Amino acid sequence: DQQVKQNSPSLSVQEGRISILNCDYTNSMFDYFLWYKKYPAEGPTFLISISSIKDKNEDGRFTVFLNKSAKHLSLHIVPSQPGDSAVYFCAAKKYGNKLVFGAGTILRVKS
Amino acid sequence: NAGVTQTPKFQVLKTGQSMTLQCAQDMNHNSMYWYRQDPGMGLRLIYYSASEGTTDKGEVPNGYNVSRLNKREFSLRLESAAPSQTSVYFCASSEVGVYSGNTIYFGEGSWLTVV
Numbered sequence: 001d002q003q004v005k006q007n008s009p010s011l012s013v014q015e016g017r018i019s020i021l022n023c024d025y026t027n028s029m030f031d032y033f034l035w036y037k038k039y040p041a042e043g044p045t046f047l048i049s050i051s052s053i054k055d056k057n058e059d060g061r062f063t064v065f066l067n068k069s070a071k072h073l074s075l076h077i078v079p080s081q082p083g084d085s086a087v088y089f090c091a092a093k094k095y096g097n098k099l100v101f102g103a104g105t106i107l108r109v110k111s
Numbered sequence: 112n113a114g115v116t117q118t119p120k121f122q123v124l125k126t127g128q129s130m131t132l133q134c135a136q137d138m139n140h141n142s143m144y145w146y147r148q149d150p151g152m153g154l155r156l157i158y159y160s161a162s163e164g165t166t167d168k169g170e171v172p173n174g175y176n177v178s179r180l181n182k183r184e185f186s187l188r189l190e191s192a193a194p195s196q197t198s199v200y201f202c203a204s205s206e207v208g209v210y211s212g213n214t215i216y217f218g219e220g221s222w223l224t225v226v
Contacts (some may be wrong), residue, residue: 004153006153009151029199034214036217041219041220042219042220043115043201043203043217043218043219044154044201044217044218045217046214046215046216047132050212089153089154091154098156098159098169099154099156099215101153101154101155102153103151103153104153
């Protein structure tokens, strides 16, 4: 039973355009959401997060939007750069530090 | 700044062999984790240790054992390796806390192939 779903295995975007990565979740008890970025042969690294009491969080080129009624969050990258090409994992957690991860979306930014 | 260090980075095992993946963190974190990453499955939690002296099962614990040796070290043991355990394994650590915005920090991964 996948509680966190990333339905797009891959996404290709032109450099300078917006990248939108989507994530859906089923458990209404999740109270914190995170995005991780992973390059080949490296461990995932934290990118941005959002608490369930907010609907938007920005950090430079990265913005995460949370729609609790739809149980949906998205990561926007503007403008996209070739160095953003990586696998992006959506993750969610309940009280405590155990995270539930989605399957990941491969982002390719073409120059 | 080592962060989370895991060894070995690559290992090939024969079915039925045993091995231990080692993990150490230097961030004075209380919680440590072992995940496996498989294509199309994302990262799945095998075992975790909320604090020194405690361990708990995650989503996919079967075929694995863990030891929280001290605050810094958390090892993962495969007692009798099976081809289904071919995967990339990630150790991670985090501070204890809920709303402090803390995150989980990952090691670079260990590629394990069971033939």
